[in-house]
Amino acid sequence: MFTRKSRDRISIPTKHGEYESVEVTFDGIECSHQFRIWNGEPCSMFVLVKHSSEIMNRFKVGEVLKMKYYTNDSGDRVKMMDTKIQQIIKEEQGRFRGHYVVGLALAESAQAA
Secondary structure, rough: OOOOOEEEOOEEEEOOOOEEEEEOOOOOOOOOEEEEEOOOOOOOOEEEEEEEOOHHHOOOOOOOEEEEEEEEOOOOOOEEEEEEEEEEEEEEEOOOOOOOEEEEEEEEEHHHH
């Protein structure tokens, strides 16, 4: 079970700043979707997606997607990185009820860059 203290916003440290949100685009869906990045248990990095979201069926555990990471750093505000979907957990109670927790991990190719 998640606790309020274990789920806080995360900034992913990089050589160019800290990323606060991520954007993903899927073929066949007109708009891209941008999500705030969180951290906690059981995922070190995750986003929240509403149960009713049209894109939920597009996320598959183990899949690697190109995602656009955003920062407030004026020098390098956006970076495309390969991101692996680590896990998907349906939250039915608690602070994030009505959402899926979609666990993310930077793919090895993105971490080496």
